[in-house]
Amino acid sequence: GNSVTQMEGPVTLSEEAFLTINCTYTATGYPSLFWYVQYPGEGLQLLLKATKADDKGSNKGFEATYRKETTSFHLEKGSVQVSDSAVYFCALLIIQGAQKLVFGQGTRLTINP
Amino acid sequence: DGGITQSPKYLFRKEGQNVTLSCEQNLNHDAMYWYRQDPGQGLRLIYYSQIVNDFQKGDIAEGYSVSREKKESFPLTVTSAQKNPTAFYLCASSLRDRGYTGELFFGEGSRLTVL
Numbered sequence: 001g002n003s004v005t006q007m008e009g010p011v012t013l014s015e016e017a018f019l020t021i022n023c024t025y026t027a028t029g030y031p032s033l034f035w036y037v038q039y040p041g042e043g044l045q046l047l048l049k050a051t052k053a054d055d056k057g058s059n060k061g062f063e064a065t066y067r068k069e070t071t072s073f074h075l076e077k078g079s080v081q082v083s084d085s086a087v088y089f090c091a092l093l094i095i096q097g098a099q100k101l102v103f104g105q106g107t108r109l110t111i112n113p
Numbered sequence: 114d115g116g117i118t119q120s121p122k123y124l125f126r127k128e129g130q131n132v133t134l135s136c137e138q139n140l141n142h143d144a145m146y147w148y149r150q151d152p153g154q155g156l157r158l159i160y161y162s163q164i165v166n167d168f169q170k171g172d173i174a175e176g177y178s179v180s181r182e183k184k185e186s187f188p189l190t191v192t193s194a195q196k197n198p199t200a201f202y203l204c205a206s207s208l209r210d211r212g213y214t215g216e217l218f219f220g221e222g223s224r225l226t227v228l
Contacts, residue, residue: 004155032215043117043203043219044156089155093215098144098163099207100171101215105155 002027004090004104012110013080021075021107023064023090031092033057033066033073034101038087047075047088082111115140119204119220126191126198126227134189134223136204143209145187146217149173150201159202162187163209191225199227 007022025033032051036044048057053068062077073090090104117138126132136145144163148156158171162181176195181187187206191198201224205217 006155034215041221043205043221044217045219046216049215091215098161098169099215100158100161101156101217103148103155103157105153 002031002092002094002102004092004102006088006090006104006107009087009106010108010110012112015082015111015113016079017111019075019077019080019084019109021088021090021109023073023075023104025071025073025090025092027071027092027094030068031094033064034091034093035062035064035073035075036089036091036103038089038106040086044089080109080111082113085109085111117204117206117218117220119202119223122221122223124223124225126225128227129193131190131192132198132225134191134202134204134225136187136189136220138185138187138204138206138218138220140206140218141184142206142218143184144207145181146205146207147171147177147179147187147189148203148205150203150222156203159189198225200225 003026034049035047037047038044048059050057050066056065064075087106087108089106091101120135146161147159160179162168178190203222204220
């Protein structure tokens with residue numbers, strides 16, 4: 001079946017540290033991959049996406065590369081800020097008569113000043 | 114401003130009672146979705162609707178019901194048959210005619226607590 005696995009949280013870092021949040025997926029074929037972010041008290045919003053192998057999605061200093069050979073889509077940022085504190089969700093898109101997103105369990109990130 | 118409005122933000126219910134969560138969007142989106150969020154489990158799809166008067170079950174539809182009488186509205190009823198209804202519920206919408214982009218727009222959520 002289709003599934004997404006993220007690294008366990010919570011993750012706590014100091015400001016300006018390097019961030020990696022791991023994400024691997026299981027799917028039929030080569031689905032589009034996404035990172036969504038949920039800031040405290042808000043709904044989810046799209047952070048970045050990649051639609052095919054070797055694509056790199058980027059936004060707000062975050063990057064993720066679609067790795068077909070390792071079925072991974074790890075999220076990285078070179079220097080995190082306190083404002084990056086949020087829950088991050090990796091997701092894949094499946095098309096079954098409609099578009100449906102399959103989400104990972106989420107990783108809570110806290111950045112300390 | 115265009116967006117998705119969910120209400121109420123917080124809701125308390127006694128066991129055995131049905132409760133309806135509201136979701137309204139003014140984005141002119143065709144498709145709407147309901148997800149349930151539980152700690153450590155991510156989001157799971159309850160129901161979705163691509164057009165008015167049509168909807169399909171998602172992965173965890175048991176104990177829930179929906180209607181789609183208007184394009185902008187997609188209310189979710191949590192019935193007494195739902196065995197563990199305490200959760201955070203998220204409504205989302207997306208455009209259909211731009212193809213399958215995977216971009217969903219989410220509301221701020223409704224937190225339901227069963228006492």
